[in-house]
Structures are given as C-alpha cells and as structure tokens.
Amino acid sequence: MRGFVFGLVILLGLSVTVLSIRPGGIRRQLRFAARRFRIVLVLGGIFVAGSAIIRFVAPEGVVADYGPAALAIVLAGVFLVVGRDPAGTAAAGASLPSRKS
Numbered sequence: 001m002r003g004f005v006f007g008l009v010i011l012l013g014l015s016v017t018v019l020s021i022r023p024g025g026i027r028r029q030l031r032f033a034a035r036r037f038r039i040v041l042v043l044g045g046i047f048v049a050g051s052a053i054i055r056f057v058a059p060e061g062v063v064a065d066y067g068p069a070a071l072a073i074v075l076a077g078v079f080l081v082v083g084r085d086p087a088g089t090a091a092a093g094a095s096l097p098s099r100k101s
Contacts, residue, residue, distance in 0.1 A: 054071070
C-alpha cells in the first residue's frame with residue numbers, strides 16, 4: 001500500500017512539473033487538460049452508443065467482431081484532430097516579450 005501511495009505522489013509531482021515547464025504556465029495547461037477530458041467523455045459516450053448499436057444491428061459476424069475496434073480507431077483519430085491545442089496558442093506563447101537582465 002505504501003508503494004502505491006508513493007507511486008501516486010511521484011506521478012502527481014511529475015505531472016505538475018511537466019505542466020509547469022510548458023509555455024503558458026500550469027493554469028493554462030490544466031485548462032487544456034480539462035478540455036481534452038471533456039472531449040474524451042463525449043467520444044467515450046459515442047463509442048458506447050455506437051458499440052451498442054453494432055451489437056443490436058449485427059449480433060454475429062465480421063461487423064460484430066471488428067466494428068467496435070474500427071469505431072475506436074476512428075474516434076482515436078477524431079481525438080487527435082479535435083484534442084489539439086486551440087489555434088494561436090503556440091503563436092501567443094512565442095510572442096511573449098523576453099526578459100532581459
């Protein structure tokens with residue numbers, strides 16, 4: 001149990017570190033993570049509904065075997081396209097004035 005808790009603490013610390021390093025700060029990165037989580041919830045609901053429809057329409061055969069996997073691949077592709085950072089965020093981070101010592 002101690003190892004599990006230690007692993008969770010390490011994972012949390014590593015996540016905060018990585019998010020803090022990225023441009024825009026941790027608050028902006030957490031906002032992006034929340035956006036992606038909402039997208040995953042919607043796509044997960046679409047997968048569950050689509051999988052149920054496939055099972056009702058074609059309970060046996062090739063469609064029943066490979067349909068849910070094909071749907072998952074398509075939805076993963078949709079996530080890769082929709083889950084990107086919003087347009088202009090990389091340019092906004094690059095145009096910040098630099099500090100001069």
